[in-house]
Amino acid sequence: MRLGGYLRREALISIGAVTTVLMLIMATNLLARALSLAADGTLPAALVPNLLGFNLVKMLMYVIPVATFIGLMFALGRLNRDSEQTIMRSSGFGLWRITGALLPVGIPLALLTGWIALFGWPMAEQARDRMVEGAQTDYIGQQVPVGRFIEANEGRLVAYVGASENGGYQRIFLFDRAEDGSIAVESAPRGVMVEEDGQRYVALEDGRRIGGTVGMADWNRLDYDRHLMRLPGQPEMEGGEVSVRSSGSLWASGNPNDHAELFERLSQGIIALVLVLIAVPLAQAPPRSGRYGRLFWAFLLYALYFNVVPLVSDGIEANHYGLAGAVALAHGGFLLLWGALFWSARGGWGRLRSLWKGRREYA
Secondary structure (H helix, E strand, O other), X not given: XXXXXXXXHHHHHHHHXXXXXXXXXXXXXXXXXXXHHHHOOOOXXXXXXXXXXXHXXXXXXXXXXXXXXXXXXXXXXXXXXXXXXXXXHHOOXXXXXXXXXXXXXXXXXXXXXXXXXXXXXXXXXXXXXXXXXXXXXXXXXXXXXXXXXXXXXXXXXXXXXXXXXXXXXXXXXXXXXXXXXXXXXXXXXXXXXXXXXXXXXXXEEEEEEEEEOOOOOOOEEEEEEEEEEOOOOOOOOOOOOOOOOOHHHHHHOOOHHHHHHHHHHHXXXXXXXXXXXXXXXXXXXXXXXXXXXXXXXXXXXXXXXXXXXXXXXXXHHOOOOOHHHHHHHHHHHHHHHHHHHHHHHOOHHHHHHHHHHXXXXXX
């Protein structure tokens, strides 16, 4: 039907515009963080584009639901402002048919979001972790950043390597501030890269370490022949474990924490579809009432929905309910809200008031 195609076209234009703006904002933030890691030597610069691409996959599963919701609010709000929806309803194209016309847009986007959350993002994260760990290990194994200060642990560990010669390093300086406030300053004229227990270290030779607490008299000096030191910028490896598990392994696990994580992934696609349904009645407003009149409620509703899912997930971790109960609790309430908004947009409150008034007059 032509009206359905017109609605879908308007919806896709608005959704595409909102998605583009949000992804540009996210990409700029991710790029700044990646360049910061590359600048301090933690991440090889060649990996910045790949890392940006992997992280954008994760961003998509959060951007698509909100972009779809806000895009539909923009599109339907414009139709209301220009009285086009009023004409549609007077022609028999009511809210049910508007909803049916928009579902061919909402369902594929919800399925795409669900696939990214359940399968695409875990695979991308695992591939990214393997790529970053391998590249960092090779990068640091071949060359420690020379001629500049490098730091880790929020500045508590700072290192400086003066030069690289004959497969080793010259003029090495280290500053280490422990969590208890004590500090240590260490220097060595030379050092070499060694590997022990799957980790790479710089073996400092003929060095000196001075340590103590500022304002105390417990300072000590240690001269040594050899000292293994892990420089900043190296990846923390934990026996080859991946940071993100597949959805299949989470489903097969009996651990409530795993089921909570699976619930959060599963919820992303459901959120996208429920928000498409809610957008239709929520966007209804009197003609010429303003295109953005209902956007405040849209943002408030999305913020509420976005925070309900982690709260229900905490209930799974505490064994208050299972996965199915969590899905019903988190999303069932918003489906009831959709039903209430739909009933209200079709004149439910007006009919209820008329019925109540008629009963009072009859009494």
